[in-house]
Amino acid sequence: MTEVSPYNRLNELTAKEWLPFTKTWFIHNPPPRKKDEILHPAKYPENLIEDFIRFFTKRDAVVFDPFLGTGSTLVACYNTQRNGIGIELQKKYADIANERIKKVESQTQLTEKGVEKPCKQLVLKDDSSRLDYIWKQYALPNIDFVITSPPYGPMLNKKGLASQEREDKGLDTKYSDDPEDLGNAEGYDDFLTKLVSIFVKLKPYVKEGAYLVVILQNYMDKGEYKMLAWDFAREMAHHYQLRGERIWCQNNKTLFPYGYKYSFVPNVHHHYCLIFKKTEEVKE
Numbered sequence: 001m002t003e004v005s006p007y008n009r010l011n012e013l014t015a016k017e018w019l020p021f022t023k024t025w026f027i028h029n030p031p032p033r034k035k036d037e038i039l040h041p042a043k044y045p046e047n048l049i050e051d052f053i054r055f056f057t058k059r060d061a062v063v064f065d066p067f068l069g070t071g072s073t074l075v076a077c078y079n080t081q082r083n084g085i086g087i088e089l090q091k092k093y094a095d096i097a098n099e100r101i102k103k104v105e106s107q108t109q110l111t112e113k114g115v116e117k118p119c120k121q122l123v124l125k126d127d128s129s130r131l132d133y134i135w136k137q138y139a140l141p142n143i144d145f146v147i148t149s150p151p152y153g154p155m156l157n158k159k160g161l162a163s164q165e166r167e168d169k170g171l172d173t174k175y176s177d178d179p180e181d182l183g184n185a186e187g188y189d190d191f192l193t194k195l196v197s198i199f200v201k202l203k204p205y206v207k208e209g210a211y212l213v214v215i216l217q218n219y220m221d222k223g224e225y226k227m228l229a230w231d232f233a234r235e236m237a238h239h240y241q242l243r244g245e246r247i248w249c250q251n252n253k254t255l256f257p258y259g260y261k262y263s264f265v266p267n268v269h270h271h272y273c274l275i276f277k278k279t280e281e282v283k284e
């Protein structure tokens with residue numbers, strides 16, 4: 001139980017470390033964001049991503065994030081000694097990602113053998129809809145694991161109490177007005193089609209048997225509950241095998257009085273970490 005099995009094909013965890021991760025829900029309360037990260041409207045915590053990376057890969061693996069934002073995935077890769085590649089459309093966020101990586105790399109970490117951690121992190125300021133060209137242009141390696149949190153549809157473009165609070169503080173409430181930004185897709189269906197097509201373009205560069213984790217949320221929009229996580233899972237299942245989900249519950253978020261006195265409107269404080277696998281069993 002305390003040794004890593006030599007037959008473990010997936011990761012470097014002992015049985016005792018493996019088991020808790022298979023539970024389908026967990027509570028993770030992100031720590032307050034640092035000054036250089038708060039501008040971005042939807043950063044995820046790197047220590048949460050580290051748990052996924054440790055479960056789905058071994059050291060020196062290649063991890064990819066097509067919606068890199070402030071670079072949390074690559075910081076998590078550095079901390080776990082994996083190689084990371086990330087694409088981010090907006091220069092301002094790609095710059096933050098590069099700065100964050102520079103910072104962790106300057107605090108040189110040593111491996112147990114006393115040598116500097118050899119992993120590499122690459123930030124590309126580009127459009128993930130072009131990723132088939134990008135892969136060829138930079139001759140990028142095949143991928144062992146994908147983890148990402150895409151824009152949650154046109155969700156950030158709706159006004160609400162939470163966005164008003166950020167606006168009042170002068171922080172971004174949406175990523176950009178860029179038409180290439182997936183969050184600015186023409187509507188929900190257009191967004192979903194564009195999002196899935198990015199993962200379809202990615203497929204030739206994902207190793208057989210590799211896993212993909214996509215973190216999404218369902219949300220309320222003008223009185224209609226958008227089943228984004230479920231709709232995405234159904235569409236993706238035509239291209240990758242759906243292996244299940246882990247529900248990430250947050251227990252430290254402000255409760256807003258949406259619908260008070262009139263009707264039920266949820267404070268959605270959980271995300272779906274949807275787990276897919278590239279396998280030959282799923283025929284296009």
Ligand SMILES: C[S@@+](CC[C@H](N)C(=O)[O-])C[C@H]1O[C@@H](n2cnc3c(N)ncnc32)[C@H](O)[C@@H]1O
Nearest residue numbers: 043044067069070072089127128151175181182
């Ligand atoms: C939910 S955020 C990712 C946050 C990231 N996980 C972090 O911790 O900072 C989604 C990101 O996708 C970017 N994005 C939107 N459309 C894109 C596209 N077509 N190509 C690449 N990035 C895109 C947005 O600018 C935004 O930063």
